[in-house]
Amino acid sequence: MLEFDDIQHILITRVPALTGRYEFLSFKSAAAGRDWLAAISEKVQSAAQVRAGPTQDARWVTVACTWNGLRALGLDEKSLASFPEEFKQGMAARAEMLGDTGPNAPAQWAGGLASTDLHAIAILFAKDAAERGRCQAEHEKLLAKAKGVEVLSSLDLEATPPFDYAHDHFGYRDRLSQPVIEGSGEEPTPGSGAPLKPGEFILGYPDEDGPPANQPQPAVLSKNGSYMAYRRLEEHVGKFRDFLREHGKTPEEQELLAAKLMGRWRSGAPLVLAPDKDDPALGADPKRNNDFNYKEMDPHGYAVPLGSHIRRMNPRDTAANINRRRMIRRGATYGPPLPEGAPDDGVERGIAAFVICASLVRQFEFAQNVWINDRNFHELGNERDPIIGTQDGTLEFKIPKRPVRRKITGLPAFTTVRGGAYFFLPGLKALRYLASLGKGAA
Amino acid sequence: MSDATKKEDWTKPAAMAIPKEGYFKVEQGRYGPTFPKTPANYGFTIIAKIKPGREAAIREYGKKIEQTIRDLPDGLAVLKLHYLRWVLFDIGKDTHFMYQGIFDTDFDKYTEDAVALFGKYGINTVFENLEGFPEDWKTNAQSFVKFVREHQRPSFLEYGEYPYVSAEEIKKALRLKAAFSDALDQMQ
Numbered sequence: 001m002l003e004f005d006d007i008q009h010i011l012i013t014r015v016p017a018l019t020g021r022y023e024f025l026s027f028k029s030a031a032a033g034r035d036w037l038a039a040i041s042e043k044v045q046s047a048a049q050v051r052a053g054p055t056q057d058a059r060w061v062t063v064a065c066t067w068n069g070l071r072a073l074g075l076d077e078k079s080l081a082s083f084p085e086e087f088k089q090g091m092a093a094r095a096e097m098l099g100d101t102g103p104n105a106p107a108q109w110a111g112g113l114a115s116t117d118l119h120a121i122a123i124l125f126a127k128d129a130a131e132r133g134r135c136q137a138e139h140e141k142l143l144a145k146a147k148g149v150e151v152l153s154s155l156d157l158e159a160t161p162p163f164d165y166a167h168d169h170f171g172y173r174d175r176l177s178q179p180v181i182e183g184s185g186e187e188p189t190p191g192s193g194a195p196l197k198p199g200e201f202i203l204g205y206p207d208e209d210g211p212p213a214n215q216p217q218p219a220v221l222s223k224n225g226s227y228m229a230y231r232r233l234e235e236h237v238g239k240f241r242d243f244l245r246e247h248g249k250t251p252e253e254q255e256l257l258a259a260k261l262m263g264r265w266r267s268g269a270p271l272v273l274a275p276d277k278d279d280p281a282l283g284a285d286p287k288r289n290n291d292f293n294y295k296e297m298d299p300h301g302y303a304v305p306l307g308s309h310i311r312r313m314n315p316r317d318t319a320a321n322i323n324r325r326r327m328i329r330r331g332a333t334y335g336p337p338l339p340e341g342a343p344d345d346g347v348e349r350g351i352a353a354f355v356i357c358a359s360l361v362r363q364f365e366f367a368q369n370v371w372i373n374d375r376n377f378h379e380l381g382n383e384r385d386p387i388i389g390t391q392d393g394t395l396e397f398k399i400p401k402r403p404v405r406r407k408i409t410g411l412p413a414f415t416t417v418r419g420g421a422y423f424f425l426p427g428l429k430a431l432r433y434l435a436s437l438g439k440g441a442a
Numbered sequence: 443m444s445d446a447t448k449k450e451d452w453t454k455p456a457a458m459a460i461p462k463e464g465y466f467k468v469e470q471g472r473y474g475p476t477f478p479k480t481p482a483n484y485g486f487t488i489i490a491k492i493k494p495g496r497e498a499a500i501r502e503y504g505k506k507i508e509q510t511i512r513d514l515p516d517g518l519a520v521l522k523l524h525y526l527r528w529v530l531f532d533i534g535k536d537t538h539f540m541y542q543g544i545f546d547t548d549f550d551k552y553t554e555d556a557v558a559l560f561g562k563y564g565i566n567t568v569f570e571n572l573e574g575f576p577e578d579w580k581t582n583a584q585s586f587v588k589f590v591r592e593h594q595r596p597s598f599l600e601y602g603e604y605p606y607v608s609a610e611e612i613k614k615a616l617r618l619k620a621a622f623s624d625a626l627d628q629m630q
Contacts, residue, residue: 096470209580
């Protein structure tokens with residue numbers, strides 16, 4: 001039922017890449033943009049292609065456009081108007097509601113991402129640095145031919161060592177809880193819930209409420225595409241480690257505090273299943289590391305604080321309407337790792353990730369506005385997400401504990417939003433349609 | 443508004459006059475400007491004309507919702523409500539429906555959850571008796587949200603005898619009182 005040969009691979013598959021590069025592009029003319037799109041579309045792999053032989057590939061390409069980019073390509077006004085309001089406005093215009101204020105505000109963003117000149121992104125994931133270099137050179141050649149397509153900025157991605165499992169610069173194991181799309185052939189890991197209707201993530205299919213609504217026009221754009229919220233999130237590793245040392249006397253206490261902020265030990269082991277002591281084998285075991293709930297297993301948050309990152313980002317059985325709030329995450333880390341014990345070197349490092357969903361306002365923006373930044377989430381009163389919430393030093397983090405809870409006041413910001421954008425991720429036919437705009441039939 | 447919310451003091455009854463737009467300065471929520479927290483917390487007042495001849499149907503749904511909540515007391519927990527009021531009244535020959543709520547979080551935050559609950563518990567059917575209500579609301583939550591925002595009438599004045607106190611805080615205080623009273627009994 002899912003048209004795997006028309007869906008860009010990033011929606012369905014996670015590729016075994018250790019490096020990558022994002023290039024943010026601006027079209028100086030519609031013709032140049034279309035020429036570039038026509039050429040790059042040939043490099044974009046469908047989900048079907050990647051599923052057929054991901055191990056033989058060394059690079060994976062994804063292309064997506066902003067609303068301004070669709071306009072720059074010459075899409076007509078009627079079609080432009082059919083896209084959802086939040087996508088038309090773009091992430092920078094929605095900053096206040098998203099919590100992107102102060103140092104996180106679009107005025108501070110890197111790479112021209114807040115500019116209306118941002119039209120498209122080319123996402124490259126590569127097996128290694130050599131392959132990335134080769135692809136980068138190829139793309140430069142392509143851009144040289146398509147005069148009038150300008151690179152606003154780029155970002156190189158690097159996995160952080162050790163490479164045997166995915167984790168961020170803080171050391172937390174990543175990619176543990178992903179929704180599964182019905183009909184994708186994937187089996188959810190225990191505890192991850194039943195597969196969700198494809199329309200939650202892919203345009204043109206039924207969603208959890210029934211037939212799709214508010215789809216972009218014409219019909220070719222309304223099938224097999226999606227929306228992506230891009231977030232470039234700097235991680236202040238030095239500050240994070242200082243905080244752990246300041247609030248934990250022993251290395252064990254520091255590890256426990258790190259786990260309380262996240263809801264999992266850095267090994268990935270969930271606190272619900274390993275409340276007192278880390279269990280790295282549990283953390284690494286996909287059959288067990290996501291198999292828990294909150295309502296029965298930890299209603300008061302004695303294991304996982306109510307305000308911890310994973311309890312906010314996926315409240316599981318303690319949220320209403322949860323199946324309409326799920327998101328697919330893709331992305332990677334960037335910047336050099338900060339060696340343990342080294343003082344902060346001031347070099348930017350972090351996560352550059354995409355949240356993929358069929359409705360930015362219902363899924364991504366809800367998570368950002370409510371789960372991450374509602375100070376009164378779960379009646380917490382004066383908290384935001386301790387890892388990625390908008391923190392200005394005035395909020396707190398409460399750790400339920402008997403007989404009396406622990407309250408850490410003046411929580412610093414461990415992350416800063418350095419950029420972001422909303423993209424439309426077209427299906428392959430839609431990419432070709434966009435590339436052919438203005439040519440006779442259109 | 444922001445000054446007032448900083449000094450939330452439940453011991454001091456407070457009133458707040460609100461500009462015509464319904465807010466002091468525009469703070470965007472996901473679906474448009476959010477309405478401020480007042481001494482009577484957050485709230486909405488939705489007023490719409492009912493379709494001719496639907497009054498009895500609307501009154502009938504009052505009983506349905508009564509039964510629903512009796513069976514499922516936590517059913518509306520996500521809305522963080524204090525009170526809801528459903529009112530029917532006439533203007534000339536037309537009957538209007540007023541739906542008023544007082545709750546503890548700005549409505550925009552949980553709108554879609556509210557829509558989903560309405561569907562689940564039958565509140566939707568009340569709305570279906572209103573003129574202009576979108577027919578595809580079940581599969582198009584955004585059209586529901588749009589209807590609600592278009593029919594929202596902001597207050598120009600709100601008052602709280604115990605201002606800014608959340609329903610959860612009130613319930614906690616009552617639970618504590620009950621527990622304390624029980625503890626005193628145990629010590630007799």
